[in-house]
Amino acid sequence: MDNFTYHNPVKIVFGKGSIAEISKLIDPNAKILMTFGGGSIKKNGVYDQVKRALAGRTMLEFGGIPANPEYDSLMEAVAIGRKEKIDVLLSVGGGSVLDGTKFIAVAIPWRGADPWDIVVSGKPAEDAIPIGCVLTLPATGSEMNCFAVISRASRKEKRAFSNPHVYPRFSVLDPETTFTLPPRQVANGIVDAFAHVMEQYMTFPQAAPLQDRQAEAILRTLIEIGPKTLAEPRDYDARASLVWCATQALNGLIGCGVAQDWATHMIGHELTALHGIDHAQSLAVVLPAILRHQKARKREKLSQFGRRVWGIEGGDADSLADQAIEKTEAFFRSLGVKTKLSEYGIPASAAQAVSAKLDARDAKLGEHEAIRGPQVAEILRICA
Amino acid sequence: MDNFTYHNPVKIVFGKGSIAEISKLIDPNAKILMTFGGGSIKKNGVYDQVKRALAGRTMLEFGGIPANPEYDSLMEAVAIGRKEKIDVLLSVGGGSVLDGTKFIAVAIPWRGADPWDIVVSGKPAEDAIPIGCVLTLPATGSEMNCFAVISRASRKEKRAFSNPHVYPRFSVLDPETTFTLPPRQVANGIVDAFAHVMEQYMTFPQAAPLQDRQAEAILRTLIEIGPKTLAEPRDYDARASLVWCATQALNGLIGCGVAQDWATHMIGHELTALHGIDHAQSLAVVLPAILRHQKARKREKLSQFGRRVWGIEGGDADSLADQAIEKTEAFFRSLGVKTKLSEYGIPASAAQAVSAKLDARDAKLGEHEAIRGPQVAEILRICA
Numbered sequence: 001m002d003n004f005t006y007h008n009p010v011k012i013v014f015g016k017g018s019i020a021e022i023s024k025l026i027d028p029n030a031k032i033l034m035t036f037g038g039g040s041i042k043k044n045g046v047y048d049q050v051k052r053a054l055a056g057r058t059m060l061e062f063g064g065i066p067a068n069p070e071y072d073s074l075m076e077a078v079a080i081g082r083k084e085k086i087d088v089l090l091s092v093g094g095g096s097v098l099d100g101t102k103f104i105a106v107a108i109p110w111r112g113a114d115p116w117d118i119v120v121s122g123k124p125a126e127d128a129i130p131i132g133c134v135l136t137l138p139a140t141g142s143e144m145n146c147f148a149v150i151s152r153a154s155r156k157e158k159r160a161f162s163n164p165h166v167y168p169r170f171s172v173l174d175p176e177t178t179f180t181l182p183p184r185q186v187a188n189g190i191v192d193a194f195a196h197v198m199e200q201y202m203t204f205p206q207a208a209p210l211q212d213r214q215a216e217a218i219l220r221t222l223i224e225i226g227p228k229t230l231a232e233p234r235d236y237d238a239r240a241s242l243v244w245c246a247t248q249a250l251n252g253l254i255g256c257g258v259a260q261d262w263a264t265h266m267i268g269h270e271l272t273a274l275h276g277i278d279h280a281q282s283l284a285v286v287l288p289a290i291l292r293h294q295k296a297r298k299r300e301k302l303s304q305f306g307r308r309v310w311g312i313e314g315g316d317a318d319s320l321a322d323q324a325i326e327k328t329e330a331f332f333r334s335l336g337v338k339t340k341l342s343e344y345g346i347p348a349s350a351a352q353a354v355s356a357k358l359d360a361r362d363a364k365l366g367e368h369e370a371i372r373g374p375q376v377a378e379i380l381r382i383c384a
Numbered sequence: 385m386d387n388f389t390y391h392n393p394v395k396i397v398f399g400k401g402s403i404a405e406i407s408k409l410i411d412p413n414a415k416i417l418m419t420f421g422g423g424s425i426k427k428n429g430v431y432d433q434v435k436r437a438l439a440g441r442t443m444l445e446f447g448g449i450p451a452n453p454e455y456d457s458l459m460e461a462v463a464i465g466r467k468e469k470i471d472v473l474l475s476v477g478g479g480s481v482l483d484g485t486k487f488i489a490v491a492i493p494w495r496g497a498d499p500w501d502i503v504v505s506g507k508p509a510e511d512a513i514p515i516g517c518v519l520t521l522p523a524t525g526s527e528m529n530c531f532a533v534i535s536r537a538s539r540k541e542k543r544a545f546s547n548p549h550v551y552p553r554f555s556v557l558d559p560e561t562t563f564t565l566p567p568r569q570v571a572n573g574i575v576d577a578f579a580h581v582m583e584q585y586m587t588f589p590q591a592a593p594l595q596d597r598q599a600e601a602i603l604r605t606l607i608e609i610g611p612k613t614l615a616e617p618r619d620y621d622a623r624a625s626l627v628w629c630a631t632q633a634l635n636g637l638i639g640c641g642v643a644q645d646w647a648t649h650m651i652g653h654e655l656t657a658l659h660g661i662d663h664a665q666s667l668a669v670v671l672p673a674i675l676r677h678q679k680a681r682k683r684e685k686l687s688q689f690g691r692r693v694w695g696i697e698g699g700d701a702d703s704l705a706d707q708a709i710e711k712t713e714a715f716f717r718s719l720g721v722k723t724k725l726s727e728y729g730i731p732a733s734a735a736q737a738v739s740a741k742l743d744a745r746d747a748k749l750g751e752h753e754a755i756r757g758p759q760v761a762e763i764l765r766i767c768a
Binding site for chain 1: 391393591594598600601
């Protein structure tokens with residue numbers, strides 16, 4: 001086990017009716033900027049619940065943050081936040097709204113010339129406006145971490161940043177707010193959470209048996225309750241478990257003391273930037289292909305995953321690994337998420353384009369930093 | 385799944401050589417009161433590591449905090465803390481030192497007449513001196529929670545309190561500092577962590593499949609690495625896993641959204657207060673007896689525990705439950721921790737004495753609050 005630091009200060013308020021709690025979580029005198037997405041919160045009652053909880057407060061609104069939150073749009077919110085001297089940001093929506101809000105939070109006090117540097121420079125911002133979160137979509141885990149992924153369409157870029165100042169002060173998770181999500185978004189959320197666990201778990205044996213079993217706990221629960229919550233969206237308990245799995249999948253805990261992969265996400269981000277497919281769709285395509293391409297390096301862990309997560313009995317390590325990959329891909333497909341580039345209308349030439357983009361950034365992906373441009377192209381040919 | 389709030393702000397710094405980090409974790413101008421126990425930290429090098437990390441700082445020392453930290457002794461530290469206007473407490477030792485330090489932290493600013501009220505009144509203290517922790521014994525989980533258990537020998541009392549102000553600001557966990565622990569303390573730590581998980585997990589099905597599996601992850605890891613780390617105390621990876629299991633066993637995570645038991649601890653505390661047996665010894669005695677006494681109410685969960693944790697195959701729920709209890713008791717015994725009162729020289733009359741003490745406090749124990757005085761006596765007869 002490697003040395004590690006774990007510090008996750010997010011207060012999670014979880015359960016039915018919990019949006020009312022935000023009145024106690026935000027200073028009564030704070031000037032609030034509420035951020036949200038395309039307006040679904042106005043249809044499902046969440047907007048009204050938030051307004052009721054914060055009746056009488058000084059609150060501005062910034063709506064329209066899209067999936068793959070867009071730099072140009074977020075900069076408009078930054079301008080409002082600066083002009084209005086906002087004290088706190090309240091993100092109401094899914095992971096995209098929250099990721100965008102994290103960028104707004106660091107960009108408002110940022111003194112550098114170009115705020116895009118926050119995302120690409122690797123130099124951490126030293127301050128941020130405090131963030132509160134009302135989550136309405138279980139998927140990214142952003143509600144309990146300090147990561148965000150921001151897109152810039154004009155440059156066809158989609159990039160992640162990390163900053164300890166953007167942990168939400170609180171995240172309110174009411175599973176009932178997710179009952180009206182379209183099946184595609186629920187399925188995407190299941191795949192996203194599953195992939196987050198795999199990025200931290202599916203590497204090589206690292207003498208971290210508790211972290212392994214904590215990861216397997218999330219994977220097995222997703223396999224158990226994923227199809228159920230898709231079929232019965234108003235089953236509270238199944239949906240609550242999905243919400244909690246998605247949060248636990250990327251709050252840092254299962255990654256303590258172990259080397260991690262993240263190649264699937266890095267390649268997936270490029271596919272989304274270039275071709276506009278959903279984030280989770282990109283993961284469902286790339287993850288099985290990476291597992292096949294890296295089978296030799298990941299064989300021991302794949303075999304453990306086959307036995308413990310998929311319950312496969314017997315067979316040698318190689319056969320266990322093959323079966324585990326097949327079951328993973330079949331699981332994604334059973335949720336209605338396709339796993340081949342061609343099924344999304346993405347041409348075979350994408351392999352070379354993505355490979356070239358990552359090569360231009362000198363990307364060295366995976367837990368061994370062994371996936372470079374040529375390997376990226378090979379991986380994308382596997383899932384063509 | 386029940387509604388819940390989860391907020392654990394402790395910064396964990398984990399791994400070899402991590403004590404040196406405390407120089408960065410404590411304000412250079414802070415006046416520190418370092419607390420410790422019977423002096424083992426002076427033999428195993430931890431005291432020197434702390435002094436080296438904090439060379440040049442203003443630091444007073446308060447040693448001699450015993451296992452089952454004692455009110456009268458802790459009040460001496462409170463007097464020092466008040467007189468010297470201490471800014472921060474640094475607990476260096478195991479869970480007893482840290483629990484005692486948590487009491488000192490709330491007692492220093494406490495304005496009530498009798499500081500014992502902090503423990504028994506149920507009225508939360510509203511302030512505390514900040515606490516840092518260097519942990520040298522994996523067992524109680526106190527390093528990542530806001531609980532403490534304090535004893536008062538003159539009244540034969542041992543009582544728990546909880547206060548959000550006593551979360552350590554940081555806890556430094558270097559598994560190497562535990563290499564020289566006596567086997568009895570290591571075995572006790574394994575039993576303590578196991579029992580902490582059982583108190584939160586072994587109840588009834590509560591539609592919380594992730595929490596169940598997170599609990600089972602800790603139990604299985606303890607079963608796997610417990611005997612190994614007892615046999616090979618200098619195997620870093622096994623010891624690191626024990627340390628991390630003990631922390632995860634009582635940091636609030638696996639108890640999110642579920643009703644909990646804690647009858648084993650409440651009865652065990654009385655046995656320790658009256659008869660002086662180690663905390664973990666009391667748990668090893670009481671837990672199997674409670675499982676036998678409450679088998680009907682816990683049958684479904686016992687059967688799941690038998691299948692998933694102990695790998696028992698086949699058999700009906702009743703037989704699975706019986707086998708699971710037997711395996712649990714045998715596990716404790718395999719670690720060298722006895723499971724009968726008589727083996728510790730405690731007379732059969734203890735059943736009535738403990739029952740009377742809990743009855744006098746009108747205690748209603750267990751997840752159903754169904755264990756009252758008469759049931760306590762029955763339970764203690766089972767483990768006579």
